[in-house]
Amino acid sequence: MKSGIWATITNILDRGLQLLMIAILARMLTPADFGLLGIALLTLTAFKRFSNIGFDQALIQNASGNVDDYLNTYWSIEILRGLLLAGILALIAPLVAGFFGEPRATPVLRVIALTPLLLGLRNPGIVYFKKNLEFHKQFVYTMSGSVTNFAVALSVALATQSVWALVLGYVASDAARMLASYAVHGYRPWPDFDVEIARDLFGFGKWITGSESVYFLINQGDDAVIGWLLSAASLGLYQVAYQFAKAPATEISQIISSVAFPAYSKLQDDIPALRSAFYQTLQVTIVIAFPASVGIAVVAPTFVKAVFGTDWLPMVPVMQLVAVYGLLIALGSTYSPVWKALGRPDYMVKLGAFRLVVTALIIVPVTREFGIVGAAAAVLGVYVFPVMPIDVYLVIKSVETSLGRLLREVSYPAVASLLMGGVVLWLQATLSLPWVFLELLVLVAAGGAVYGTAVLVFETQLNWGLRETLRNFAGAI
Structure with a gap:
């Protein structure tokens, strides 16, 4: 239950900041601006979900308390996945914009395409936050991105009153969380790939x-x-x-x-x-x-x-x-x-x-x-x-x-x-x-x-x- 307290605090503050930001920006931007970001995030989320191998869930479900042997393989796969997604999203941005009839979505999607790589570079040790119910550490990790998003989005909105407030805030939040993951957890990954480990993880993750x-x-x-x-x-x-x-x-x-x-x-x-x-x-x-x-x-x-x-x-x-x-x-x-x-x-x-x-x-x-x-x-x-x-x-x-x-x-x-x-x-x-x-x-x-x-x-x-x-x-x- 203690972990539930921390998870509750984290989610309330995280979503509270997000909703407050939207309420403020709604008075400065238009519904179409929010729709442009929506097109970009819809495309990004589609590729992330369809390529999510579920390794983090497999590590949490693993009965063993120590999963360090799995983390380097997990990290290497996530980096490769991030690079692949970033490249694909940058290339198909004009096609997505054409499908939705919104040419302005092309540059927005290309900037948003940076985020899969930022997420792939995160410290894989953060899986222990949920596995061991260490939600006080998850709080620091999550809120680093939330506060960054709020500050960057409002600053850019005051300067430009454009969709770029939403876009740059989103990218900055993932960059902040990537850096925070190494500050909060002491594990230091190294590129490696073990076929047996990957096969084991995929059995649950599929x-x-x-x-x-x-x-x-x-x-x-x-x-x-x-x-x-x-x-x-x-x-x-x-x-x-x-x-x-x-x-x-x-x-x-x-x-x-x-x-x-x-x-x-x-x-x-x-x-x-x-x-x-x-x-x-x-x-x-x-x-x-x-x-x-x-x-x-x-x-x-x-x-x-x-x-x-x-x-x-x-x-x-x-x-x-x-x-x-x-x-x-x-x-x-x-x-x-x-x-x-x-x-x-x-x-x-x-x-x-x-x-x-x-x-x-x-x-x-x-x-x-x-x-x-x-x-x-x-x-x-x-x-x-x-x-x-x-x-x-x-x-x-x-x-x-x-x-x-x-x-x-x-x-x-x-x-x-x-x-x-x-x-x-x-x-x-x-x-x-x-x-x-x-x-x-x-x-x-x-x-x-x-x-x-x-x-x-x-x-x-x-x-x-x-x-x-x-x-x-x-x-x-």
Whole structure:
């Protein structure tokens, strides 16, 4: 649990800086500027995901506490991969720009192409941060890039008010993390390649490669469709809406995957202990994810007017749909670490492939007809059915639990969040304050008070058990 505290702090500060930066830059840049960066990052992420061999996950899952013998081979492969990706991205930049109908994306992508090489040069010893649950070191490593991104992006934006603020901030963050990796961990790599080690790592990593590839298409295939069918401005609106509406779910998912997987891996031979850890993780996840997602969906119109301004109002319905989707993804984030810890990452690949096929059948016609709102609705709808029921069935089978217990755990924060949402909707319809930002603060405060009261009633009157979980969590600080 102590590692979870550090992971939580890291992710909150990292994402908080990122969202604050976006909110500030949204007043200085245009949706099209964000869309140009989105095109470049979409292309970069595609190549990174499809070439991710999953060696870092294999090293974390390895039962041995010391994996030094693997690190030089791992580092050498990552450098070669970084060089290859950088070269390919620089060469195909004009083709990508032509595909999306945005010639301005060519130089942006060529500069972004530096980042795979920077990541490849990182100290491979950072794998120990997650393997040994040393998240205080992960905090230093991660925040070095976050602070650099914030400072560089704002400085360049003040000077140029152009997309280069976003681009240079992104590249600078990866450069800072590369340098920090050597400052924080004492391992010093040397170029080497051992065929047996590479083969051993690939045995586990091949499923991570498949999972990464499939989930890229699922999570960002809609971005590609929007960039292709609509415009850079539409893509900018869609991506910013996603980043804010899905932020709680994204952070929870990252914390769960970074902490739960290595922790569960140590319990892979003890199903009762794994089941207990799963339910504690689920409880902490949903008590945060439910109110955050319901709250975002309800206050989205007021939030966009207060933070971004009226030019960004077209993204309100997207935020509302994505908030619901984010809640479901946060719940799902508690399942995949169980499957990986039990040596079944193939579940993720197979489920993802099925979900991808169903989404691909509907997203293009729906986006043509309904724009960015249609794309968001398609992504949400496919996950609700048929994917989510299969997810639930597999996790119940994996930890040997029951559907009744799972639903009982989810019901408490669900009811409390719906009560909160109803009160906030009523206030939003009746309030008439002179400043929209003040109205937003009142809505958030009222929602928090209603949810907190409902949770307190459920805990004291219905014996929810949240207090014990939170006491364990706090005792680890």
